[in-house]
């Protein structure tokens with residue numbers, strides 16, 4: 604894909620995508636195929652990302668981090684999109700951005716928001732984290748269950764972002780990203796999840812990367 608500078612967004616990892624230039628060269632499906640690409644970039648923690656952003660607002664804004672302990676998934680009714688969020692969706696639609704096809708559906712907020720509670724692997728992580736889940740899969744999951752009762756949707760969210768990801772024998776990691784708003788740079792959210800079988804993960808095979 605072609606990318607360009609993100610304009611006023613000065614975070615080092617932020618780039619705008621030219622949606623018309625996206626070309627799929629090869630599809631990498633399944634944990635064994637993905638691990639050689641993903642494992643080498645796992646590093647740091649929620650604590651280290653937040654400390655970095657606290658010391659320098661333009662420190663790493665994105666990371667794939669390991670988790671110490673999983674403490675739970677909180678689910679609460681979605682208050683509806685804020686005017687700022689709706690404006691952002693309109694901008695996506697006008698620019699012909701990557702997910703344009705999903706914008707009309709996004710106008711209706713999903714029923715629930717969700718947060719993940721966890722600790723980092725390091726012993727110095729003494730205060731559990733509670734990070735909002737912004738993973739697109741949270742919205743998509745609720746879209747698929749649009750005609751099901753609330754209790755079933757809540758159960759499915761807890762299952763997907765808790766039970767399934769942190770099942771015994773899995774080695775979960777979280778894609779974390781912070782916000783463009785400079786006063787909230789220390790606030791990282793869950794943008795995605797990675798939870799391969801433990802036997803496959805963190806293998807010495809992958810330590811040198813590709």
Ligand SMILES: [Zn+2]
Pocket residue numbers: 648649650651722723728729730732
């Ligand atoms: Zn921590």
